[in-house]
Amino acid sequence: MASTNVDPATEADYLDLKMEQYLSVLYTSLPDQPVSTTARLTARRATPSDGVDRISELPDALLRDIISRLPAKDAARTAVLATRWRRVWLSAPLVVVDTHLLDHWPPTRADAPAVTAAVSHALAAHPGPFRCVRLVYSRMGERQAALKRWLRLLAAKGVQELVLVNRPWPREVPLPSTLFTLSTLTRLYIGVWKFPDAAGLRGVSFPHLRELGLCLVEVENGDIDAVVARSPVLEILNIQGSLRGKCLRLVSQSLRCVQVCTSVTVMESIEVVNAARLERLIVCEDMNLSGVCTRVKIGNAPKLKLFGYLEPGKHTLEIGDTVIMPGVEASPSMMLTTVKILSLHVCFGVHKDIKMMPAFLGCFPNVESLHITSAKCDQPTDKLNLKFWEDEAGPIVNVLLRIRVMTFREFRGEQYELSFLRYFFKSTYALNQAVISLANPSFTSRSEDEMISSVVNMRIGNFASEFEVLFYVSTGPEGLSRWTFKRGAKFSDDDPFATVKIIPRYMVRNIVFQYLHVVHCSRIVLHMLSEHWIVIRFY
Template identity: 55%
Template sequence: MAEQLQPPFDPATAADPHGRERCAELMLAYIYHNLPSYPLYDGARFTALAASRGGADRLSRLPRDLLRNVLARLPVKDAARTAALSSRWRALWRSTPLVLADIHLLPKARALRPTPADSPAVTAAVSRVLEAHPGPFGCVHLVCSQMDGYRAQLARWVQLLAAKGVQELVLVNRPWPLDVPLPASLFTITTLTRLYLGVWKLPGTAALRGASFPRLRELGLYFVEMEHGVVDSLVARSPVLEVLNIVGCINGGLRLRLVSQSLRCVQICGSVLEDIAVVKAPRLERLILIQSCKTARDLCTRLRIVDAPKLHTFGYLEPGQVLEVGETVIMPGINARSASAMLSSVKILTLNVRFGVRNDVKMVSTFLKCFPNAERLHIVSDKCDKPTGDHLTVKFWEEAGPIENVVSHINVMTFREFKGDRGEVGFLEYVFQGARALEMVAIFMANPSSTPFSEDEAYVKAQYSARNMKSKSCQKCIIWSSHPAGRDAWSLKIGADFSFEDPFKVTSVEEEAS
């Protein structure tokens, strides 16, 4: 699953037709995987029930509200066909809030794999449905059309969606090009509760001056081109917004200045992070930031946490990033015990570390001291092309001094992409020798094809690191990976699902199972 769903955008592939096609497939696969589900029956097609004795139509005798409930859960073709049964059914379909997923308008053989050749028929069918149904529109997913050639139809769709009160809207353009402009009139729809946009060029901040989204609770922006400040404006105009997802911002570094009384979860992945500031977010619980790994390694990312008193889950923090807590810049040698340099509310922390780079490893202990109450620690060992730390053994960590949360609070730890390198072994030895509260640890081995050691050697190193484990009751497991090297694609659905206490742990288990 990871290879198909890794945020794949690379502008260098755009000039190569084959590379561009592959890029588009991966991009769309990732988008589709992370879109919200539509409230429809999605199993096998219905078959006609045998008529009861005497041919009586008992289904039509059911209460009107119950029948409308059934219609609202049928794919649009099946729901529309009921209008042919009788005048009562025709009235029912027209009075039922529309649920439209254009993937159900595709030929049956390609129901899950739309192609550019499907765009004309699907676009025409969507236009007919939106014109014919009087509304309201409960949920609309339009993801199958290549809209560059249908801009007039797109403008008409947005007009109809606004006039007929759409509540949940998913609108994805099939590449290419990537910069098809989205009509600014979309941002005048005040009935929206959920909005997901994929592969568009968004209107500028000037188009948002009169916008208001009084009911919007979820916003997803996937592989969009936008001006700096657009996201800030959207958040500011959404007083009940709880979930913000951004994937693959494709026009340079992403800058955000978040001020929101309602946000609970912010997830940004596959993007180049330039300046992310949480200025005031009193309800923010989850902040998940995954930098675009290939293009952003040398970019100095600035992360500022000014006011987020309920921040509980934070990752993937990288030592190469500049972290500011309040007005304090976190760097080696600072007094991390100062209250102004601590994020004491964080219980779940994830770090992405190159254990072969001395400067990265030096920042790890500094970062850990800024999260004194962290109880779950998730580590991803990133690939290091040019190691600069030959002596990063357990002695290095002991000289750095004790880390209070490692000694007294960490009870769950996962370590991803373990390769058997000296720096990895040294870190694990240090944790195992000092962590008194540790109850469970899982070491996920890197794919053997990406390590300098054999499977047996890497396994021995993982076992060796735990030989002097302080916590005698800790459950330890070593899991072999068949995945390609590198961090696996993040599941935005899991990240925003508050029924999962620890989304990092759940994602690890799900990916290994796949």
């Protein structure tokens, strides 16, 4: 937008709009807010009111817990009720969220000074500790002095969770090294900053930090490694769109989950050197226009159970000292036998990418759940058929012996997708269920019925096992929704890749089917489960 033709106010509004688009992805990566201004408390009286203040009869510990679950403004208002309430408020671990300090939302550029002043007042008025401080609105490039004062207050008063996001323009605002003095942190997320030089760490550490998120942060190589090494109980490391640091080298005895999600910029190297407790490694790229391959090297990770999204053509996989290549015979030193859940992002129409797929699969002989996302291929390089898979892929041991569930997302009914499915269904011995998630018909040249028919009518031949194939019709965006850190770090979810959850076999057996129609084939029966689910039973 040319500033010579647009008044300053209009140009500022335009930049604000672009900034919101830029930050929208970042916000989805942040932890959920711990308190809400829209929650409503419903009181239910067992007896008529007798005028007795029963809330004040509660013990101080319980009242502190109640206050710590209120937005900062509401928590502060309790201090005027009585002397006791003020004492309780002063000792309660508070939550400060800058977006709650305004009477309206969304804010305007003119609100920035008021928000900064409100945050300064909230942090100064309370002696601490702070359960959570979430500051995502302030334009800190213009308020460096206030930022330093905030960090000093948080260090002195004890903050447990901190989410600190800068509003861009300028984008690379340096974070003061005072950040390294926040020794009480259990969770830290920072966004759109220039990370302080890790040399400033010296002898300090983060003894209580369990979760670290860096979103669109400019870091130098080695800075993240240094913070991880000084965080003895760190379990979750999330990185989104590192803006300078291209290499990540992990040495940790506590990490359980590492997620690296890049967009325009690409992490050139991710090396798991020694991670004794690492269970989940998730690497995904929303957009890679540079053509640079990410080197993913696995050294010592004896508990690694979940691994994805590996992309042939975009990821180079290295196990130990061996680079995995097509045609290289798998040996025990090249196998990650602990991995049970594997996710691949594959462009089935590109020959060189498909040739990598058997090599990748051969490194995971004990995979039980395989999740495949089919990437859109505008210019296929070859029409791959069943003969390719039978001749070149050969008998992949984990496909034949281990895989019990499989999901195939973004299925468009293309010939090169069907060739893989034919090979898979003919070869697998342990498969119980497969889910084929059809791409949103709004973004494809085929209808829902055409995509389903392409699977139902394909010539498969003899089956190695009895299994069921369930279809799900996607109503989401093309290429699926962006990955979120909350999905991957939710340890109670055994398989976060299975966004379309497999229906248990007993449910399929016991449900009363509404017959859509029966295919005239003794081996295949097609049923309708619901508006979006269809199941094919292969016998």
